[in-house]
Amino acid sequence: MAEFDTIRTGASVRTAQIDAGLRAHMNKVYGTMSVGMLITALAAWAIAGLATTTDPASAVAQLPNGTMLNSIGGAIYMSPLRWVVMLAPLAFIFLGWGALMRKGSAATVQLGFFAFAALIGLSMSSIFLVFTAYSITQTFLVTAIAFAGLSLWGYTTKKDISAWGSFLIMGVIGLIVAMIVNWFLQSPVMMYAISAIGLLIFAGLTAFYTQDIKNTYVAHAAHGDQEWLDKAAYDGALSLYISFLNMFQFLLMFMGQE
Template sequence: MADFNTMRAQVSGARAEQIDTGLRAHMNKVYGTMSVGMLITGAAAWAIAGLATTTDPSAAAAQLPNGTYLNGLGSAIYMSPLRWVIMFAPLAFILFGWGALMRRASAAGVQLGFFIFAAAIGLSLSSIFLVFTSFSIAQTFLVTAIAFGGLSLYGYTTKKDLSGMGTFLIMGVIGLLVAMIVNIFLQSPAMMFAISAIGVLIFAGLTAFYTQQIKSEYVQHAMAGDQEWLDKAAIDGALSLYISFLNMFQFLLMFMGQQE
């Protein structure tokens, strides 16, 4: 990744001011799109958790620790083999579908794809409302938001080139995924604790890295006048930061969440 300050020094005057103004608008779109995605995820998770539970024992498929019951929908989502599809479908989309969508779809199509993905994440994340108290979920979200804001601000303002740690962090994510899949079968609390701690650190680093990458890539393509790319790039950047935020939240919830 080219250094932002080096690229910025190649232009001056009105052109430099135009790029700076465009960069601010671009970053606002990134954060705005990411925020809408988070709202969709939260609303979907809360709504689905409500639809999947009942207080009527006669219509129950299973009892939950908080005194409510899973209904037929809840049983299908959380207890049947369908839960594996719900769990891994978003990952499959990121690995195999997102790149194709970025290449072939319009900016509006890419944005719609992102929002559908956010809703699917809400479905897979809905079980947290059955396990953790609403207060601890809100508390963890607030802590994550504060940490994310600080890390993203660092990535945006630092003059240090963070591209060198990008490959290392991505390799860490791959190792983390493997460890999580293994622990599905092992069910080791100690391993889950280690995964959570390492996961927070990895996605904290990725938040700063992705922010700097979004900034530098914008300047690079703006200087080339690649408007078609810029229309989609904000959504791609929003997805990267959305994933970092969401994973930090989930791993922090393992530490801070209070169970029902």
């Protein structure tokens, strides 16, 4: 009986340690993601400011809403450099992130995440030239509330939603194909349909990624590999960051005011 009580007590202590570790792990995930969002917002705002001018004499182009671009803006948004700006974040994800996770230290992975957030800020800076600051802020707050609710549900639900992953990733691939097709068609109706479907897909991915981050930590916490767990936290932060960012962009199509 005493031996059983000892085993039970040890199991309870271990469970409590895992629970405390999980809370710290999730705090690191959300904290890293939040810092990444801040870097993206500041980078986008700063670059948009550097790219515009109020002096007609120094303007190289004028947007339909009256915003004037200086030589920096012309290079970023109107020259072939714009393709580099658009594709650099994708190249980082597909070519660089996996190598960082395999070979880099936790500190290097964290730095890579923040560098990616800055690249996203550069590629998204044009939203400050198209939409009003009020509508961007409003959309961000709505996205934050929706994201918090979806992530909380993914964390607390007892339902196993791991099967959602493959289905949702297939949806993302279909979404990318549809966006490429519409790049040629330039159909506003199709763009709104893509935005609505994309919003649903990344809402589902938010819940899925949250549960996956939680389950991954619980499955590996007993091994005590803190370096791996730290890198896993940054990888989880990246997944949630991308989901949040896509939800924000798709919502901006509906809520953004030019």
